[in-house]
Amino acid sequence: xxxxxxxxxxxxxxxxxxxxxxxxxxxxxxxxxxxxxxxxxxxxxxxxxxxxxxxxxxxxxxxxxxxxxxxxxxxxxxxxxxxxxxxxxxxxxxxxxxxxxxxxxxxxxxxxxxxxxxxxxxxxxxxxxxxxxxxxxxxxxxxxxxxxxxxxxxxxxxxxxxxxxxxx
Numbered sequence: 547x548x549x550x551x552x553x554x555x556x557x558x559x560x561x562x563x564x565x566x567x568x569x570x571x572x573x574x575x576x577x578x579x580x581x582x583x584x585x586x587x588x589x590x591x592x593x594x595x596x597x598x599x600x601x602x603x604x605x606x607x608x609x610x611x612x613x614x615x616x617x618x619x620x621x622x623x624x625x626x627x628x629x630x631x632x633x634x635x636x637x638x639x640x641x642x643x644x645x646x647x648x649x650x651x652x653x654x655x656x657x658x659x660x661x662x663x664x665x666x667x668x669x670x671x672x673x674x675x676x677x678x679x680x681x682x683x684x685x686x687x688x689x690x691x692x693x694x695x696x697x698x699x700x701x702x703x704x705x706x707x708x709x710x711x712x713x714x
Contacts, residue, residue, distance in 0.1 A: 590695040593649055593657040594713045597693060598702045600626050600645065601669070602711045607636060608671035616670030616680065619691065621658050622650040630670045630680075657695035664689050669704065677709040 559567075600617065604626050607615040616630035626645040628636040635644040649657045662668075666680025669689060677685045685706035693700050701714045 587696060587698060589654055589657050590693060590698055590700055593654040593695065594693045594700040594702055596647065596654070597624065597659075597691070598711045598713050600624070600647065601702065601704060603639075603645075604636065605671040605675050605677070605709045605711070608673055609675045612673040614670050614672055616668055618668040618680065619659055619662055619664070620667070621660065623648045624659070624668075627670075654695075657693060660692045660694045660699065662689075662691035664691070671709055675709050676707060677704050 604615045604617050607613075607626075607628055611628065613629050614631055615636065616627050618625050618627065624647055626636040628634045635646065637643065638645045647654070649655075649659065664679040664685075665683060668680045669685075670678050670680060672678065677689060679685065679689070685704065687706060689704040689706070691702050693702065702711065703714055704711050
């Protein structure tokens with residue numbers, strides 16, 4: 547190899563090499579950004595399903611024990627009660643601990659309950675599984691609560707009479 551050829555190689559990267567590196571860095575940055583963006587959506591979806599599941603669990607407790615059970619709500623946490631009248635907390639079937647869920651930490655960090663249509667900050671179920679607000683008034687229309695996180699929201703709906711719970 548001649549001296550001139552070595553000098554040309556030693557000067558730096560070619561334009562094609564620089565463009566290739568920039569394209570690869572751009573692709574990696576794009577992939578990384580989109581990998582993290584769904585995190586809030588996953589937290590929102592998980593929290594919404596957890597709330598719906600726990601409301602359904604309260605209804606199942608009322609049917610099984612023939613005692614009114616229910617759920618009390620605040621913006622950052624909710625509590626499931628085995629006996630809503632004596633405020634006896636339900637136990638989490640997995641952990642055996644009181645079923646109190648904090649939405650502002652852990653798996654649900656950044657998710658809040660931004661509103662609900664149940665008077666008295668929650669709902670309860672009688673021994674037949676029929677839903678009532680915490681003031682004791684039977685639901686006559688769909689009851690709902692809105693869960694918000696990462697700029698999106700989902701609605702947990704409770705049907706009157708049957709107490710069917712689902713996420714929209």
